[in-house]
Each structure stands twice: as C-alpha cells, then as structure tokens.
Amino acid sequence: MSVASDSPVHSSSSDDLAAFLETELESDSDSSSESFPSEEAEDDTEVANHRLKKRKLEHLETVEEEGVENVASVTFSEEISEASSSKRPCDHPGSIKQICILCGEPVEQTGVPLRYMHQDMWIHQEEISRIRDSDIKFLQRQRKLCLVLDLDHTLLNTTVLRDLKPEEDYLKSHTHSLQDVSGGDLFMLDFMNMMTKLRPFVRSFLKEASEMFVMYIYTMGDRDYARKMAELLDPKGEYFSGRIISRDDGTVKHQKSLDVVLGQESSVLILDDTENAWPSHKDNLIVIERYHFFASSCRQFEHKYQSLSQLKSDESEPDGVLATVLKVLKQTHSLFFEDGGGYTSGRDVRTLLKQVRKQVLEGCKVVFSRVFPTKSEPKDHPLWRIAEGLGATCATEVDASVTHVVAMDVGTEKVRWAIREKKFVVNRGWIDAAHYLWKKQPEENFGLEQLKKTETEVKNDDVTLEN
Amino acid sequence: MFFHIVLERNMQLHPRFFGRNLRENLVSKLMKDVEGTCSGRHGFVVAITGIESVGKGLIRDGTGFVTFPVKYQCVVFRPFKGEILEAVVTLVNKMGFFAEAGPVQIFVSKHLIPDDMEFQAGDMPHYTTSDGSVKIQKECEVRLKIIGTRVDATEIFCVGTIKDDFLGVINDPASTA
Numbered sequence: 236m237s238v239a240s241d242s243p244v245h246s247s248s249s250d251d252l253a254a255f256l257e258t259e260l261e262s263d264s265d266s267s268s269e270s271f272p273s274e275e276a277e278d279d280t281e282v283a284n285h286r287l288k289k290r291k292l293e294h295l296e297t298v299e300e301e302g303v304e305n306v307a308s309v310t311f312s313e314e315i316s317e318a319s320s321s322k323r324p325c326d327h328p329g330s331i332k333q334i335c336i337l338c339g340e341p342v343e344q345t346g347v348p349l350r351y352m353h354q355d356m357w358i359h360q361e362e363i364s365r366i367r368d369s370d371i372k373f374l375q376r377q378r379k380l381c382l383v384l385d386l387d388h389t390l391l392n393t394t395v396l397r398d399l400k401p402e403e404d405y406l407k408s409h410t411h412s413l414q415d416v417s418g419g420d421l422f423m424l425d426f427m428n429m430m431t432k433l434r435p436f437v438r439s440f441l442k443e444a445s446e447m448f449v450m451y452i453y454t455m456g457d458r459d460y461a462r463k464m465a466e467l468l469d470p471k472g473e474y475f476s477g478r479i480i481s482r483d484d485g486t487v488k489h490q491k492s493l494d495v496v497l498g499q500e501s502s503v504l505i506l507d508d509t510e511n512a513w514p515s516h517k518d519n520l521i522v523i524e525r526y527h528f529f530a531s532s533c534r535q536f537e538h539k540y541q542s543l544s545q546l547k548s549d550e551s552e553p554d555g556v557l558a559t560v561l562k563v564l565k566q567t568h569s570l571f572f573e574d575g576g577g578y579t580s581g582r583d584v585r586t587l588l589k590q591v592r593k594q595v596l597e598g599c600k601v602v603f604s605r606v607f608p609t610k611s612e613p614k615d616h617p618l619w620r621i622a623e624g625l626g627a628t629c630a631t632e633v634d635a636s637v638t639h640v641v642a643m644d645v646g647t648e649k650v651r652w653a654i655r656e657k658k659f660v661v662n663r664g665w666i667d668a669a670h671y672l673w674k675k676q677p678e679e680n681f682g683l684e685q686l687k688k689t690e691t692e693v694k695n696d697d698v699t700l701e702n
Numbered sequence: 703m704f705f706h707i708v709l710e711r712n713m714q715l716h717p718r719f720f721g722r723n724l725r726e727n728l729v730s731k732l733m734k735d736v737e738g739t740c741s742g743r744h745g746f747v748v749a750i751t752g753i754e755s756v757g758k759g760l761i762r763d764g765t766g767f768v769t770f771p772v773k774y775q776c777v778v779f780r781p782f783k784g785e786i787l788e789a790v791v792t793l794v795n796k797m798g799f800f801a802e803a804g805p806v807q808i809f810v811s812k813h814l815i816p817d818d819m820e821f822q823a824g825d826m827p828h829y830t831t832s833d834g835s836v837k838i839q840k841e842c843e844v845r846l847k848i849i850g851t852r853v854d855a856t857e858i859f860c861v862g863t864i865k866d867d868f869l870g871v872i873n874d875p876a877s878t879a
Contacts, residue, residue, distance in 0.1 A: 328811075328813070329797075329811070331809050331859070331861065332852040332854075332859045333852060334850040334851070334852045334859075334861050335850065335861070336797075336798070336809060336811035336813070336814075336861055337811060337813050337814065338849065338850070339783065339848075339849035339850020339851075339861045340850060341850075341852075349797070352795055352797060353800070353809070356797070358797070366796055366797070366812075370796070373820070373821070373822070373823065377823075449823055471825070472825070473825030474825075476825065476827060477793060477795050477827075497796055
C-alpha cells in the first residue's frame, strides 16, 4: 500500500496553509529577485531602467531628486546595462525534470539528453557548445585531451557464469575479493551472474592516460553494468567521476556518438573494438584488437581459437595491446601540445592521429594479389583503405618500386614475380597486425608458408597477436 | 519548510493483529508505512508525532482484513520556490552541482553559481574562486535559494541558485578536517 495512492484527507487547516504559503512565497520571490522576472518580458527597457535606478537611489539615501537622477544614470550606467540584459526572458539553456535550470519555470524537454549526469537532464545544443568552448582554457592549462573508452573487449572481458566451459572452472578459485578490487584482475560478480577479467596492463594504462586525458567510459552495456565495471577499474573514482555513459544514455540506438560527450570533437580520441559503433566519428577512433579472455566471448565473435582462459594464458603485460595503444595516445598527445601549441593553435587530434598512423607503413608500396573479389573496386576494400591509412602506397600492378606483395595464395603471377624479384610476399595478416599494433611487423612472420600451416585461422579476419 | 499537520489514512490490518495490542500494532504499522514517504501535496512525511483518533474499523468481505480510518499528527517537509535551504553537495560536474537537503534533491546550474567561481575537473571536481578561498565540492554544505520545484507523486526535485547575497558555502568539511 503506498501513500501516493491513497487520498489524503482534506484537513482544511494544512491545505489552506500550504496553498497560502505557496502563493505568498512565489509572489515574494518574484518581486524580490530581479534576475528572472517572467512577467516583465514585455516591459521595455526604459521602465526596467527606471525601476532599477529607483532602487539604487533608495540605497544611496539621497535627498535631491533631480540632480541625482542624472548622476545615477551615469554612475550606474554599467549596472543598468547589465541588469537590463538579464531582464530579457530566460532562453532556457537546459532542463532537469522538465524545469528550466536557469529560471525554474516548467519547460519542454528539448536538446540533447545528458542522462549520465541526471536521468532527466536535457541541455540545448548551443549550451553544450558553449560549455565545450569554455572548457578549452582549463584543458589547455592542464594539457589534457579527452579520451572515450569502451569497456567490453577493450578494457575487459565479461562472461555470463552459465557460459563458462568446464575447462574454465579453475577460474572460479582464482577470483579476487570484491572488498578490495585494486589489486585483482579477475572478479566473480555473483549478484549479476557474471565473471569479469580485466585486460592486462589496464591499471597502468588508466593511470598514465589520466595524466593526459579527461576520460569517459562509453559502453553498450546497461547502466548498472557500466557503473559496476567502473568500480572495478576505478575503485577510488578518480578517473571517471560521473563520466560513465551507457547504452541507456545514448541518443541513437545501437550507436555511439560524441554528442553527449562534453569535449570538442577536435580534441576527443576514442578507443573501441567496434568500428561500426561510431559511424560519424571514425576519424577520432583508435580501433583496438578485441580482448577475448573467455571462451564464450570467442564464440560470440565466431572465433575458432581457444580462448585465453582455456589456454591458461593471457596477453603480455609490458607489450600487450593496451601498452601499444598507450604509446599511440602519448604520441598524439605530445604532437597536439608540441611547441606550446594546443587548443589555440587549431590542431585537430583527427589529423594528428592520421599522421601518427601514416608512419607505420611509411615507404612501403603494396600490391594485392587475389585478396579482393574480382568484381569489386579494389580501392573500396577495407584492407586497401587500412593500408593507405597506415601510410603505404597501394597499387594494382607490379613495378620495380613495389616492396610488398600481399597474397592469399602462392600460385599467382604476382607472387611468382615477387619471389623472382626478391620482394616481400606476405599474407593479409601483415597489414592487420600493423593496423592493430601500430608498428610494421617482421615480414617473415607473415609469409605464405605460415598461412598454409594455420589454414583455419585465415578464415577468421583477425590474426593472433597474443603472446 | 516544515509543517506540523494532521493527515488521515485508511489502514488495513490483518486479523492476526486483533487483540489487546490492536492500537499499538496499528500505530507501528502506520509509522512503517508513512514515515519517509512523499506526497506531492504535503511533501515528505518526516515523523508521526501523535494519533488524533482511530475511527471505527470496517471488516472487508471475504478477506477478514479490517480498515481503520486513522487521523494522525505529523511533521512534513515541503520545499517552496523562494525558500532558502541548507544542503549537502553530492555531485559536482561541468553543468553545475547536485545537493541534498534531507530527501530533496536540488540542482544548481553553473549559470547560478557566482561568475568568479570556475569549474576544476580532476579526481575531486569542484568550483572555486581564483584565489581558492571558497570551494564547492562533494560533501560541503551550501546555503541556496530554491527557484523552481517539480513535484511528483513520490519525489520532489528542485532547482536552486547560490548567486545571491548571503548564499554559498557555509561549511566545508574537507578544508576544516
């Protein structure tokens, strides 16, 4: 039985008093606070000025009427202009629970929902850009950029308990206590029926990244899950403090967007394993290789390898994927603030990121052989675009300047040419690996012989990078 | 603002409570049901202070439950527009800060924080003056004025300001500690 549902009795005394106070207080506040008059909108400024002068005069307790009128208009001209500017009707920059955050009047919910700050907070686009602009000064002083981090497969891997395979049962005895999460990396969340493994190096990653970036979490998980994971990653709440965006907070279903992130797009880097989640911010995105610790996660992405948990191994701590990405972040950050530059110099992380990426395969000229389907345009193929993004020159025909032939099969003409001319022959994994590791890989690890040995692996689009 | 008012409520009581302690049972159930709840009309019921009268019980057909109309005195808390409140800051961000005065949540927008206070991000986000003498951060107490209220069936939400004379931080436990 709830109180709300039953009807309170009409005890006249309390009702009358409440109503009386309500009206009394409201009328009182209207007349006393000059900042937000709603009924004075139609008043012209002259009337407003006059009123203000009057008030100021009362303050001064001056006697002479005529002379003071003039003096006051001079002395307080500044205040008058200020006051008259605040006299215009409130432009309702945002609302919370359908009341304006500036004037307290009931308003419609319009603009962008910032649900991660408050369930019912909506802020206008202009207000958001104003906040982004005003933030620059502060970020410049702190030498910080923004970094948006995905959770699953990027910073950690989570599985539902019932999906654990028998050979993963040993993990249950290796979990860390939830009382003190700062030391552990494997957690059993009984109440959510989940088990979570943090990616190796993630704590050092967050620590170092927090010095260069204002960090957000942006996940496709629900809010409770996002909060819980943030607690595991950031037990002291020093990295994310309220900047946790979950599926429930986004503006478009099944997509992520920077519109709810309070940072200039030219200063936001994104770290995510799913490129498609960010359709309109691909240039800000650093695609990270998926972290598959649990077998269920491999199944989900139709990976045919054994998971790390089944192999009882893990990514390497000092030179794993996160450590590699951290280097890229550092590089981009220092490029942005290099030579006293930064926000004022008009630099854009998107171009800087491209610049960093372009150094990876700089000087390579790549020809593809039997990689693309014949009927499609090779330039449209993702691998072509990746290779170009990494700074390699792509060509369709062989010539003397070609350095690498990317092939899937030994028997092609181009491969035979390459062997004859002593050029590198690699499989497509060489490009994928360079893409994820931000570093040119030794060609001998990606020869076509390796391809044969691991025939099954090629069917998956990824390459094993786990050490 | 607090009020001492008389409210009435129909209490349904299970037959197992009938007997010598009927009245005590009724009162303790009333307290359990009512204290801490909120109605849009009267605000939050803080505490029951006394029972005015217990009416005649009406036996419900089929269930054996009995409904008693109970009149009780209680202290309620209802915020009003224009009222000055003291509240504890719970969350600080770029948009402003949230504070709580008992069960009432209040949001103070950045626009309604004095212009000389600037937002500082970091592990303990706060608003501070350029000389650092005043600091609004989590846990500190502020005096604010309510400029708008939104009353729902079970919750009252307010928007406030500290951009006025005699408003702002009144006690910062972090700085005194």
